[in-house]
Amino acid sequence: MKPLIIANWKCNPTTQKDAKNLFELVKKGIKNIKKAEVVICPPFIYLPLLGNLSLGGQDCFWEEKGPYTGEVSPEMLKNLGCEYVIIGHSERRKNFSETDEMVNKKLKKSLSAELSPIFCIGETSEERKNKKTESVLKREITEGLRGIAQEEVLKITIAYEPVWAISKGDPYQTKEIPTPENIKKISFYIKSLLSEIYNKKTAENIRIIYGGSANSENARGFIKEAGMQGLLVGGASLIAEEFVKLVKSVI
Numbered sequence: 001m002k003p004l005i006i007a008n009w010k011c012n013p014t015t016q017k018d019a020k021n022l023f024e025l026v027k028k029g030i031k032n033i034k035k036a037e038v039v040i041c042p043p044f045i046y047l048p049l050l051g052n053l054s055l056g057g058q059d060c061f062w063e064e065k066g067p068y069t070g071e072v073s074p075e076m077l078k079n080l081g082c083e084y085v086i087i088g089h090s091e092r093r094k095n096f097s098e099t100d101e102m103v104n105k106k107l108k109k110s111l112s113a114e115l116s117p118i119f120c121i122g123e124t125s126e127e128r129k130n131k132k133t134e135s136v137l138k139r140e141i142t143e144g145l146r147g148i149a150q151e152e153v154l155k156i157t158i159a160y161e162p163v164w165a166i167s168k169g170d171p172y173q174t175k176e177i178p179t180p181e182n183i184k185k186i187s188f189y190i191k192s193l194l195s196e197i198y199n200k201k202t203a204e205n206i207r208i209i210y211g212g213s214a215n216s217e218n219a220r221g222f223i224k225e226a227g228m229q230g231l232l233v234g235g236a237s238l239i240a241e242e243f244v245k246l247v248k249s250v251i
């Protein structure tokens with residue numbers, strides 16, 4: 001399977017002109033790359049301006065339409081040509097009080113709109129210090145996937161994003177990142193949970209990617225040494241040259 005490299009632009013950039021410019025530079029830079037799948041997740045408002053690369057939303061609501069001021073539904077994303085949607089990002093869990101139950105509803109609704117969800121899980125530094133990593137991942141996975149059938153779960157990609165490794169937006173800033181051994185251990189644990197909920201074969205077929213301070217220097221290690229099947233990239237996706245270099249480094 002090709003590595004899946006997802007650009008999570010978060011709340012950037014601040015103008016349409018800069019968004020189009022960044023997108024065009026990335027598109028040009030990865031034009032001949034066939035060995036990686038690249039997805040751009042810009043703020044919602046820029047989605048209609050961008051074309052000819054896979055697109056995703058950074059979040060979605062759990063209803064199709066109705067009196068829900070400010071929300072964007074999975075159907076709206078689908079109708080704009082999105083293939084993917086990020087769900088349960090730690091910044092949404094923390095800043096917008098998203099619960100596992102809300103994440104579960106969003107996952108279900110985006111699956112029924114035929115989007116491929118990128119389901120984010122990961123422990124905070126506090127939870128890590130208190131040796132709660134496994135229990136947090138177990139809760140997030142069990143609750144997040146509650147009621148999702150085996151055929152459906154195969155369309156979900158799990159993004160392991162240790163919250164302590166997520167950057168403040170600067171790809172060159174040195175942040176603590178997990179070692180390949182660390183990530184392998186976690187991914188083994190995630191697979192064992194998925195095996196318990198579904199079965200071994202299904203667990204093996206669910207894609208697991210990594211996110212947290214990935215840049216063009218360390219990306220290859222996450223894929224080749226830690227065995228991740230892709231990356232969710234924040235800060236480093238905002239500089240076209242750096243992001244293109246990152247994509248080239250993993251193929």
Ligand code: PGA
Binds near residue numbers: 170211213233
């Ligand atoms: P980062 O963000 O690459 O800037 O650490 C990753 C993410 O939060 O998805």
